[in-house]
Amino acid sequence: MIKLSKGGAYLLNGVDIIEDGVDVCKEVASKVGREVSVEEAKKNTIAYGILEKHNTSGNMEKLKIKFDKMTSHDITFVGIIQTARASGLEKFPLPYVLTNCHNSLCAVGGTINEDDHMFGLTAAKKYGGIYVPPHQAVIHQFAREELAEAGKMILGSDSHTRYGALGTMAMGEGGPELVKQLLNRTYDINMPGVVAIYMTGEPAKGVGPQDVALAIIGEVFANGYVKNKVMEFVGPGVSSLSADFRIGVDVMTTETTCLSSIWRTDDRIKEFYDIHGRSQSYAELNPGDVAYYDGVVYVDLSKIKPMIAMPFHPSNTYTIEEVNANLKDILADVEKKALVSLDGQVDYSLQNKIRDGKLYVDQGIIAGCAGGGFENICAAADILKGRSIGADEFTLSVYPASTPIYVELARNGRLADLMATGAIVKTAFCGPCFGAGDTPANNAFSIRHSTRNFPNREGSKLQNGQIASVALMDARSIAATAANKGYLTSATDLDVEFSGPTYHFDSSIYANRVFDSKGVADPSQEIQFGPNIKDWPEMVALPENLVIKVVSEIHDPVTTTDELIPSGETSSYRSNPLGLAEFALSRKDPAYVGKAKEVQKAEKAREAGECMGEALPELRDIMHTIKESFDVSKENTGVGSTIFAVKPGDGSAREQAASCQKVLGGWANIANEYATKRYRSNLINWGMLPFIIDKGDLPFANDDYIFIPNVQDAITKKATSFKAYVVNKGMKEFELKMDELTDDERQIILDGCLINYYKSHH
Template sequence: MKLYDSGVYLVNGKEIMTDATEVQQKTGKAVTKEQAAENTIAYGILKKHNTSGNMDKLQVRFDKLTSHDITFVGIIQTARASGLERFPMPYVLTNCHNSLCAVGGTINEDDHMFGLTCAKKYGGVYVPPHQAVIHQFAREMLAESGAMILGSDSHTRYGALGTMAVGEGGPELVKQLLNKTYDIDMPGVVGVYLTGTPQKGVGPQDVALAIIGEVFDKGYVKNKVMEFVGPGVSNLSVDFRIGVDVMTTETTCLSSIWRTDEKVQDFYAIHGRPQAYKELNPGDVAYYDGMIEIDLGQIKPMIAMPFHPSNTYTIEELNANLMDILDDCEKRAEVSFDGAVKLDLKSKVRNGKLYVDQGIIAGCAGGGFENICDAADILKGASIGPDEFTLSVYPASTPIYMELVKNGAVASLMETGAIVKTAFCGPCFGAGDTPANNAFSIRHSTRNFPNREGSKVQKGQVASVALMDARSIAATAANKGYLTAATDLDVNYTKPKYFFDKKIYENRVFDSKGVADPSVEIQFGPNIKDWPAMSALPEHMVLKVVSEIHDPVTTTDELIPSGETSSFRSNPLGLAEFALSRKDPLYVGRAKEIQKAEKAVEAGECPIEAVPELQAVIDTIKTVYPDFGEKARKEKGYAGFGSTIFAVKPGDGSAREQAASCQKVLGGWANIANEYATKRYRSNLINWGMLPFIIGKGDLPFENLDYLFIPEIRKAVENKQSEIQAYAVKDGALKPFSLHMDALTDDEREIILKGCLINYYRG
């Protein structure tokens, strides 16, 4: 795999050139980078969907929207509070996350009925539980070549089908529902040039993990579009392309797009939508801001060890250096869990081989037809054994499941001792198949962050996940739990043809065909609560640092856990009780304590009486701002009191807006970071009225539990200041330091000034 150090030209879709002179000699035409950049597939799609008239500053309207049942309640509630009357575009509500009846103390079916009645009232599509995971339904029923889809799940990726899809936090979907736009600067486009053909036994997860391992730490594609080109694309089945494509999220790219061909055309025809196909290719000379060159024939079976998809090795390399790599993983666990629990992976080594406790093939990444058929071929006639090792397989949709039943794959798998279950995303985020304490799971799913599999450090339980391709998981299962690469086995892959049965959806999915019925009453369960009132940005701000995180990267799973807490996502205050619970159990109590001061101000009461320790803070501020104390007590909107957290690089992973909204409803006014891991997390902060501050790397001018004073913050936002004057309140003095804030759009500034997106749309 080769990463180019600078931008490159792709000529006729086949030749990579780094010099414009060479391009001119080849084509006989002079071309600038700017001209050639307009010949990428991505540029053409973005131009078609841009409403601003300025390709440097995009204002995008998407063709379709999609959400699942731990995001659509909050999105629709926010949109309703902001004036929603009907869905202005196709909006699909799937039920693939909170599919279980009762988890975490709430009845999830209440959320489902909320979704069904909203689909009827506002003119949407409702997919009942166990019918399809969100992204498989989108592939089968929504994707179109040249279209754009916005989803409230970070793995919203349909580029292999020619659809540029973006995963964002819920407020960005709210904007689309209210006929607003998705506003971003024109993203960079990085080419992924594929050649060759994968080895027998190598699957899409192997290719994806190889890419992630190469680019993540370098930030090579961060917030850019990955565009897959080159002759190797046509050597991959569409299922294989989809399996690579969905994992591009783990590179931190913004979106992805692939060139399309007759195999994609066949996919649409099989699914009864031949009109959705359009051939997409880059122009004769296209310029990319970077290029990843991959010989698919050189990719070997891969494994991403705990605790990140970028912690990659070949399985061959892992087996050759087993104890050293396991020792490194245990040391990573000490950092991730702050020594609270001990992960022991080296005990998994038996007779020089790594024994795993569990295998999972599931969801939007692993649950595809081809993955499961190949796994069934590997396991045919084998036994997974009667020991600790278990294998669960989740087809990504009921149509896939039905075809696997018809062609015998399900029977082959179940005969081995494996369990085949319905379409459900639970194993991916800790709401199903949670391993035993200290167990080690191998999964063809999307993420292996700390505790994402559902273990609970706060209760002394720890487990870990490694990501692998379905084929090597099946090979490991055939070897009764001992880690085995699929290339080590000689297998006859039957590659059965796929037949799609559209009647399954016709008989069960509610589709309004875009017709709203205002007479429908929305069905609310007792768990569904409105968003609490949120204050506008004050003139001056007093913040208490209530958590300080120095991990290299902080995931959204650590900011707000997934798993059983997901059932509280329709209850903003209930969910907030779990914020940072696996990373900093003291966070919630500290945030709520300082929030008492803000609540006192809103009630016209004295903040010092609510939080007595503020007396010393205000006295110190008065040494420089003598009027502050009196005005802070009497003038509403003059001073805001709340909390902030520091993290080195927060926001990797999920698009879940609750990573920000939970901080907001607990009185959070800002995050302070060296950088933000993803654009979507920063957007979530902004949409919930929180300031996305950046501070330079090095020694911090404050520490946990310190107070910060940020004078004239409202004026700074209004005046578009990038440098913000701040003070640490320490030892009876104000100690100055600078915060930075990257550029905000006019709308983003107004959202922050109003206090949140809901306030912004209420006017």
């Protein structure tokens, strides 16, 4: 199904691939009639052309990107706007859309969800933005329908900000990166590698976009093949896919840990823009006649089979056929892998899901930016028409991604067809994707056409003995399973004629309800605050030296942002930095918050000019040991906490995965590597040091103190290696490292956080 090249490759005329080899330059020259260097051919990718147009640095190796538009939703926009306000925001300098699709239920925390919505509406009026009320659209569907433009760039504060199928290069980042754009700064990155996703053939009937996406993720996640690179979808197979199909594949590229994505465009994409009344936003995008890529992922669409990503990661992939044929062995393997993620906190078994030799599923969900598209839901309706999901445990919920899609499903009869089967059709809402909607029963097994199946994203609370499992599947096979009363079934096992109805977009729905300032700010508008909306606490500059205590040590192969700060009901507290921080690592290391706060007492005493040893008695012996070799005092040495994790930061763009550590006194993370650029950027923007340490036995353990002398000077001098010492009865030296920082990033760390940076330099 999927094959990876061992090195780079040329793409000729969008069709022929020539991989690197001894005589590759001669072979290319013989086919195109001229010599083309790698450097020249790299400039012929679609990605290079878009990045070049948006780069303001004049140096294509060191990019400073200005985006065309931005998007945020209701568990990120309050913190972003509050940060920007504290940094001098006067007006949104670019179109900025505030959607309300995460805390839409208003069911947790009293008034605080709707308070956030009213904050968003009044901020859109005051600063000149666009406000999309709850249940109108999930963030990414609104962006597809109303914002995307071929050749443009969009930045969003949600990790699944991906509109590459529509010719828009989009990136999901933590809130501080959006703040920089609001303050007319830039998004600073090195020129990323570009990997071709070379498609041939066409999908078999019953195979959907999630199947293609999961097949790719399963091949490229673990080996980091596209990590922090741009995935560029090319090849003749692209033309066989509808716009909706491409969109469904594209949104899942986030789960590969790539930086962004872009697709070649054609008449199918032109038709999408025509349908949505935005024909002027279309442009044909293709790589040049000779383009060079840093790698190639070969995707033979005709060989893709219906897929399932078993708990607890989108890369834990199998064909449904494999699972049904080797059920006991695969479930045993899933249970074994789960022991790592679940730390043995609960008894976890899937064997009781085997009934009469088949896998029984308790719940099906088709939802959100991945599953809630028009074609996915129509295909599910075709499969289920005239059938029943039954009256047993199995339930099926369907969430159209926007009200225009919902209305069209009502008008063309698919809505009635679905509801007649026993399925429940709900409004546009992202909740099932992050544990705030359709939470399954304890020990239940849920199949979902959504984006993620990490632990805790479906409502599990391990410390309370609660666990549920989520597997990712395509809407078509979810519908086939529903038609089979909950027994796992591939859509290709059913003989169904897909009707493929035409989509009609009703623009009056948004015209009637969405507030659009048209970019006109109203400075007289007062922002409406609720009691849960709090300012960021004061943060101090990086001191000359640091003493940090290791307060959590995580040895999982990958640590997700959901484990660093849980989603679900805790999302209601995203507008309250200190309130939310109480949940940090709560489902991974419940002792973390208390231990971090104890260390923070010493730093607060230091900042108040008081004795650190009185606030934290154990620190006295530590400081005494350090003073035998170094001139340290409360004036020049800060105290804080750190965590170690092997590979932290997979998943969500949420800045709070880092900021919660910072407001609890965190000064650093130590990792073997960072799972994503966006998590590392979040650390930096909150003034935390993104240290790395070589793989192997750690020189420190949980509860150890680490002393880092002259850290301020080392950051100033662009050091990539830092002397550090484990402090017990003596001092044991070891090395910490740090990857490259931009000049702005260094200054942000020195100033203590992005807010301080803007206060100091603007």
